[in-house]
Amino acid sequence: MSPGPMSLPRVVAFSASASRPSRTRGLVEAVAADLARARRIDLAVYDLVDAGAGLVVASRDELPLPARRIVEAIEDADALIVGTPVYQGSYAGLFKHVFDFVRPEALLGKPVALTATGGGLRHALVVEHALRPLFGFFAAHIAPTSVYAGSAEMEQCRVADPALAERVRAAAGELAALIEVGRARTGQSSAPAA
Numbered sequence: 001m002s003p004g005p006m007s008l009p010r011v012v013a014f015s016a017s018a019s020r021p022s023r024t025r026g027l028v029e030a031v032a033a034d035l036a037r038a039r040r041i042d043l044a045v046y047d048l049v050d051a052g053a054g055l056v057v058a059s060r061d062e063l064p065l066p067a068r069r070i071v072e073a074i075e076d077a078d079a080l081i082v083g084t085p086v087y088q089g090s091y092a093g094l095f096k097h098v099f100d101f102v103r104p105e106a107l108l109g110k111p112v113a114l115t116a117t118g119g120g121l122r123h124a125l126v127v128e129h130a131l132r133p134l135f136g137f138f139a140a141h142i143a144p145t146s147v148y149a150g151s152a153e154m155e156q157c158r159v160a161d162p163a164l165a166e167r168v169r170a171a172a173g174e175l176a177a178l179i180e181v182g183r184a185r186t187g188q189s190s191a192p193a194a
Contacts, residue, residue, distance in 0.1 A: 012077035016095030026157035034172030075106035086118035107138035111178035
């Protein structure tokens, strides 16, 4: 059943951090908060820890219920905000493992904002060299501005650097525009900010 003309866009924010609280979740939530200021949304935030034990299985049919629900939420969302901590120059392995269970056609044309966190600037290009190609494979509509945050740019899992805050605002604004284009294409009305 497709959403009615007055339904809010469903946005899933997924943080691939194995702990909570985390800088990755803080960054994903910052993009979501700015998106919510730009337009009304129905937001659900998930962490990797919400998948529970048993995520490491070979087939989607073997996923435990909590992990299956995250995969289904990702597939059913109107837009995504994804974030991963950077490990040894790439996204987290379990982040990729979650997306291995996502049906490729479910992300076709889906608006996505990309974020990542790491220890320093040497990991900054992971968003462009690892995340963007992954979501390009899915043929998602990726916001032009990706957001990487090093440890010096965040304090207590919150955005602390003005330049980072500006990138977060830009990514959220671009995601809002992509959502609006997608909704106009399907004949759904816009939902301006509250």
